[in-house]
Amino acid sequence: AQKITQTQPGMFVQEKEAVTLDCTYDTSDPSYGLFWYKQPSSGEMIFLIYQGSYDQQNATEGRYSLNFQKARKSANLVISASQLGDSAMYFCAMRENRDDKIIFGKGTRLHILP
Amino acid sequence: DGGITQSPKYLFRKEGQNVTLSCEQNLNHDAMYWYRQDPGQGLRLIYYSQIVNDFQKGDIAEGYSVSREKKESFPLTVTSAQKNPTAFYLCATRLAGGHGTGELFFGEGSRLTVL
Numbered sequence: 001a002q003k004i005t006q007t008q009p010g011m012f013v014q015e016k017e018a019v020t021l022d023c024t025y026d027t028s029d030p031s032y033g034l035f036w037y038k039q040p041s042s043g044e045m046i047f048l049i050y051q052g053s054y055d056q057q058n059a060t061e062g063r064y065s066l067n068f069q070k071a072r073k074s075a076n077l078v079i080s081a082s083q084l085g086d087s088a089m090y091f092c093a094m095r096e097n098r099d100d101k102i103i104f105g106k107g108t109r110l111h112i113l114p
Numbered sequence: 115d116g117g118i119t120q121s122p123k124y125l126f127r128k129e130g131q132n133v134t135l136s137c138e139q140n141l142n143h144d145a146m147y148w149y150r151q152d153p154g155q156g157l158r159l160i161y162y163s164q165i166v167n168d169f170q171k172g173d174i175a176e177g178y179s180v181s182r183e184k185k186e187s188f189p190l191t192v193t194s195a196q197k198n199p200t201a202f203y204l205c206a207t208r209l210a211g212g213h214g215t216g217e218l219f220f221g222e223g224s225r226l227t228v229l
Contacts, residue, residue, distance in 0.1 A: 006156075009154070033215070033216060035215075035217055035218075037218075043202070043222065043223055044220070044222065045204065045206075045218070045220035047217040047218070047219075050215035050216075050217055052215075091156060091157065093157075093218075095216065099170070100145055100162065100164050100210065101159065101162065101170070101172070102147060102159065102162070102208075102218060103159055103173065104149070104156045104157040104158075104159075105156055106154065106155060106156035107156045
């Protein structure tokens with residue numbers, strides 16, 4: 001069954017440090033996509049990064065990178081040089097391409113400390 | 115402006131009443147989704163639709179109904195059968211057909227409170 005697991009309900013990180021947010025997934029569809037979204041306290045959902053199941057290289061977008069380990073079914077988000085504005089909820093999501101169903105994990109609340 | 119409009123932003127309802135949340139988009143996206151967000155639960159999929167006049171149940175469809183009569187619109191009705199309807203509801207769309215990353219675009223949400 002399709003499933004996303006985020007095991008870190010909350011994290012505290014010092015400003016300028018790198019942070020890794022964990023995400024594991026389960027699916028029987030060989031073709032799928034993985035996403036990370038950021039939700040600040042304002043409630044808006046902001047798309048950060050995408051990784052396709054057949055992509056050979058890990059995705060990167062500015063300070064965001066996705067550590068994709070297919071055999072382990074892991075898609076961790078790495079934020080380099082964290083900033084105070086990175087404080088938010090972060091959600092991992094997966095789309096199974098056979099039916100377009102998109103599910104989310106429970107999220108990780110990240111607090112960046114000055 | 116192009117985007118996704120959800121209305122109302124805030125809604126109060128008495129127990130036993132049905133309520134309909136509106137979601138309209140002018141992005142010309144094919145697929146539309148409804149999620150429910152509760153603290154500590156993340157986003158849970160209620161219904162989604164890939165094309166007009168067709169939709170699929172998500173993981174928590176019980177007590178909800180939808181329609182997709184137009185590409186631009188995907189209203190969600192929270193019925194009196196929904197046991198705990200107080201939540202934040204998010205509508206999202208995406209451009210299907212293998213274009214780009216196919217990420218979801220979200221509306222600003224509707225917060226429903228049952229009194």
